[in-house]
């Protein structure tokens with residue numbers, strides 16, 4: 001009798017211990033993905049408001065997490081773009097085409113390594129002074145994010161992609177710029193804000209921020225991303 005009691009007691013204790021262990025595991029299984037998400041930057045989504053300029057380098061883990069897609073433009077060039085920015089770009093392109101404005105992608109994502117290669121090649125060919133003036137320092141170009149897109153125009157069936165030619169069409173750029181916020185884009189290098197952005201006015205350089213509301217606010221207030229983020 002005593003033995004049976006002891007055995008039953010032992011069995012009951014085992015059941016309690018095993019089930020509490022199981023419950024603990026379940027609780028951990030439920031909590032684990034969430035706590036990992038907040039602690040592990042690798043599985044965090046990218047920050048679409050990231051600021052990369054001559055003073056702020058690309059975040060170190062960026063190139064490990066950013067999702068890049070490839071497209072071929074009308075010139076036959078392979079262009080790489082961050083995935084969400086590309087989807088938004090396609091919608092912008094369609095909306096503009098409905099108004100008779102035709103755009104294409106000249107360049108978007110550039111890796112830090114590719115920029116280093118450009119810098120090395122240009123230094124060898126043109127010297128350090130030229131490079132200092134015209135080539136972005138690797139790690140400090142907004143194009144590293146994949147969220148900065150350089151557009152070019154197609155006018156009456158002709159591709160217009162040289163900077164000096166593109167600036168001849170301010171009325172077309174005005175139409176393009178007015179459509180940007182609706183698709184989560186802003187114009188980054190604004191006219192008259194050269195000392196804030198560090199760049200001359202570039203009507204073709206647009207920046208995806210993945211937020212229509214903020215894009216509208218930034219555009220309406222005539223702000224650069226620098227001003228918006230430090231206000």
Ligand SMILES: [Zn+2]
Nearest residue numbers: 148149150205
């Ligand atoms: Zn650009």
